[in-house]
Amino acid sequence: MGKVFVIVEQKNGALRKATYEVLGAGRQFADQLGAEFAAVIAGQNVGGLVDEVASYGPDKIFVADDEKLANYTTGAYSDVIGKILLKEQPDYVLLSHTAVGKDLAPRLAQKLEAGLASDCTAAVVEAGELVLTKPIYAGKAFATVKSGGGTMLATFRPNALGSFTPAGSKNPEVVQVPVEIDPEALRVLIREIVEKATGRVELTEAEIIISGGRGMKGPENFAMLEEIADILGAAVGASRAAVDSGWREHSDQVGQTGKTVSPILYIAVGISGAIQHLAGMGSSKVIVAINKAPEANIFKVADFGIVGDLFQVLPVLKEELQKVVGK
Amino acid sequence: MNIVVLIKQTFDTEAKIQLTGDGKVSDQGVNLIINPYDEFAVEEAIRIKEAKGGEVTIVSMGGDKAQEAIRQALAMGADKAVLISDPALAEVDHYVAAKVLAKALEGMEYDLILTGWVAIDDQSAQVPGRLAEILGLPQANVVTKLELEDGKAVCHREGDGAVEVLEVPLPAVITAQKGLNEPRYPSLKGIMQAKKKELKKVTLQDLGLSAEEAKAKIVGYQLPEARQAGKVVEGEPADTVRQLVEFLTKEAKVI
Numbered sequence: 027m028g029k030v031f032v033i034v035e036q037k038n039g040a041l042r043k044a045t046y047e048v049l050g051a052g053r054q055f056a057d058q059l060g061a062e063f064a065a066v067i068a069g070q071n072v073g074g075l076v077d078e079v080a081s082y083g084p085d086k087i088f089v090a091d092d093e094k095l096a097n098y099t100t101g102a103y104s105d106v107i108g109k110i111l112l113k114e115q116p117d118y119v120l121l122s123h124t125a126v127g128k129d130l131a132p133r134l135a136q137k138l139e140a141g142l143a144s145d146c147t148a149a150v151v152e153a154g155e156l157v158l159t160k161p162i163y164a165g166k167a168f169a170t171v172k173s174g175g176g177t178m179l180a181t182f183r184p185n186a187l188g189s190f191t192p193a194g195s196k197n198p199e200v201v202q203v204p205v206e207i208d209p210e211a212l213r214v215l216i217r218e219i220v221e222k223a224t225g226r227v228e229l230t231e232a233e234i235i236i237s238g239g240r241g242m243k244g245p246e247n248f249a250m251l252e253e254i255a256d257i258l259g260a261a262v263g264a265s266r267a268a269v270d271s272g273w274r275e276h277s278d279q280v281g282q283t284g285k286t287v288s289p290i291l292y293i294a295v296g297i298s299g300a301i302q303h304l305a306g307m308g309s310s311k312v313i314v315a316i317n318k319a320p321e322a323n324i325f326k327v328a329d330f331g332i333v334g335d336l337f338q339v340l341p342v343l344k345e346e347l348q349k350v351v352g353k
Numbered sequence: 354m355n356i357v358v359l360i361k362q363t364f365d366t367e368a369k370i371q372l373t374g375d376g377k378v379s380d381q382g383v384n385l386i387i388n389p390y391d392e393f394a395v396e397e398a399i400r401i402k403e404a405k406g407g408e409v410t411i412v413s414m415g416g417d418k419a420q421e422a423i424r425q426a427l428a429m430g431a432d433k434a435v436l437i438s439d440p441a442l443a444e445v446d447h448y449v450a451a452k453v454l455a456k457a458l459e460g461m462e463y464d465l466i467l468t469g470w471v472a473i474d475d476q477s478a479q480v481p482g483r484l485a486e487i488l489g490l491p492q493a494n495v496v497t498k499l500e501l502e503d504g505k506a507v508c509h510r511e512g513d514g515a516v517e518v519l520e521v522p523l524p525a526v527i528t529a530q531k532g533l534n535e536p537r538y539p540s541l542k543g544i545m546q547a548k549k550k551e552l553k554k555v556t557l558q559d560l561g562l563s564a565e566e567a568k569a570k571i572v573g574y575q576l577p578e579a580r581q582a583g584k585v586v587e588g589e590p591a592d593t594v595r596q597l598v599e600f601l602t603k604e605a606k607v608i
């Protein structure tokens with residue numbers, strides 16, 4: 027019987043949102059492949075997550091709990107999870123394409139001498155195999171990727187697989203894994219973790235994003251976007267022009283040399299729609315544009331566009347959304 | 354301080370992607386550039402060399418055209434370069450790519466390996482992590498600030514919603530993210546000097562390797578369906594916004 031493994035991602039004792047998707051999809055793929063489905067949880071004091079993970083229907087849960095896993099480090103996590111995978115030899119290992127997943131997956135893949143398709147936006151089971159789709163050239167094309175024979179890993183872009191309701195617990199076997207970390211794997215020290223205190227959802231995981239560009243005219247005007255973001259529970263992004271002007275941090279940049287996002291709703295405000303910007307948000311489900319220039323390129327991809335001065339449109343939009351969302 | 358920088362030549366960000374008759378990605382008429390993130394890596398290496406001395410070696414795997422990208426890095430101020438070029442490398446996955454690069458680094462002396470965090474064409478962000486694993490080196494990925502203290506690098510790594518400040522003992526693999534620095538333009542003098550700098554071409558055989566099976570296979574390429582332009586409205590904000598909110602709540606049903 028084959029095996030599908032999902033590497034669960036948690037932070038400070040809570041599951042990352044992107045993990046739910048991969049867990050939901052993992053159960054589905056395992057059923058279609060006739061495979062066993064297992065989840066791996068690594069961290070410190072993560073026992074409390076077992077029930078929640080179990081609700082997604084894994085047959086087995088591996089738990090690695092240790093103080094050395096309190097914060098994510100490449101070395102410790104790849105050592106501990108790598109040992110589990112080397113022993114279990116799964117057919118597929120699925121992760122989220124988050125900061126952690128991007129960092130961890132290549133090292134795991136190399137430990138297993140396995141293939142890895144990263145940043146996948148879709149997957150289907152065909153003829154007993156998982157067939158993965160990943161964007162290349164910033165979404166200007168897609169490659170279809172399969173395993174060359176052995177274990178295959180895949181990381182999935184958050185929001186790409188869609189949402190899954192928990193399949194229900196199958197009362198999985200819970201395996202406590204003894205944690206013995208190779209000292210070599212503990213060479214990197216975390217001096218400090220500086221959390222961004224925006225209180226808003228992380229850009230790559232957000233279901234709604236409102237981004238501003240050069241048309242915002244200055245950093246102070248982003249407050250208008252932040253207010254709307256707070257009404258919608260959205261994240262605030264920016265074009266490179268806004269970032270290069272020093273109005274927003276680089277970590278807010280959406281595009282080919284910034285974040286790739288695929289929210290359900292993307293609202294571009296005062297952004298012209300350059301090819302490099304579209305590369306980062308072109309896979310959004312619904313795109314809305316607010317721009318004063320009717321010829322702006324962004325209108326070519328927008329599902330709904332308002333031609334108008336953003337300084338007049340945004341205050342009205344804020345008011346109307348407040349009415350609808352009722353906050 | 355000796356530094357190896359890995360660079361990959363990629364399509365220009367403006368490039369339109371087309372498929373060839375047999376369904377592969379066509380490079381006809383496409384401008385080639387250094388992967389933008391690799392430029393940050395090259396710049397950082399040169400700045401460290403300027404501050405602390407040592408040598409910067411560029412290593413790239415690619416076709417003959419990759420020499421242009423390498424010459425650019427040399428013109429910026431790198432000292433010498435190795436190009437791994439072999440017809441057998443036309444069809445490699447990341448597993449093979451990392452193995453070949455690791456082999457090419459064998460026998461080189463380095464305190465630091467700098468790379469881009471991702472190549473903008475295949476956008477996989479795999480090669481550096483795999484390479485670090487093969488070489489048994491620690492890594493710091495997606496780094497926006499790098500400072501050297503004795504025997505270690507202090508790196509600011511971009512996490513999701515947080516910045517991690519890491520102490521990484523050298524040698525290590527460190528991957529560059531935008532924000533690390535502003536890459537310089539090569540000077541005319543730099544461009545002239547680059548022509549005389551050593552650029553060694555090696556084949557798989559030179560490295561003592563033979564072609565290896567890929568662990569992941571690309572079985573096809575597709576172009577995305579073009580997005581259709583939707584409705585565009587113009588007029589009084591009170592009216593246009595009302596239409597937008599109606600679209601979002603009733604038609605698209607996204608809020």
Ligand SMILES: Cc1cc2nc3c(=O)[nH]c(=O)nc-3n(C[C@H](O)[C@H](O)[C@H](O)COP(=O)(O)OP(=O)(O)OC[C@H]3O[C@@H](n4cnc5c(N)ncnc54)[C@H](O)[C@@H]3O)c2cc1C
Pocket residue numbers: 238239240241242264265266267268279280281282283284285295296297298299300301302303306316317318319322334335336337366389
């Ligand atoms: C290698 C490379 C990588 C790049 N990577 C990225 C990337 O990752 N992300 C990215 O975004 N860009 C990237 N770019 C830059 C990209 O080419 C564009 O320059 C950039 O996206 C433009 O940003 P913008 O739309 O905010 O500014 P502009 O193009 O200047 O557009 C501003 C828009 O605001 C509108 N506007 C102005 N005032 C108002 C108003 N009062 N009300 C309403 N609308 C108004 C204007 O009509 C205009 O359309 C990259 C470029 C290169 C070469």
Ligand SMILES: Cc1cc2nc3c(=O)[nH]c(=O)nc-3n(C[C@H](O)[C@H](O)[C@H](O)COP(=O)(O)OP(=O)(O)OC[C@H]3O[C@@H](n4cnc5c(N)ncnc54)[C@H](O)[C@@H]3O)c2cc1C
Pocket residue numbers: 142143171359360361388390391412413414415443444445446447450454467468469470471472473474475476477478479480481567569570571
């Ligand atoms: C499943 C799969 C199969 C593939 N098969 C083919 C194929 O049949 N034919 C084909 O032409 N390509 C193929 N590729 C692409 C090829 O594997 C990649 O071009 C190469 O491995 C680099 O990966 P990347 O561009 O994703 O780099 P990333 O891992 O995103 O690159 C990160 C960094 O690593 C360094 N780096 C990456 N590649 C190189 C390099 N070549 N030289 C020096 N430094 C480098 C750079 O510093 C770069 O910034 C395949 C890719 C996948 C996903």
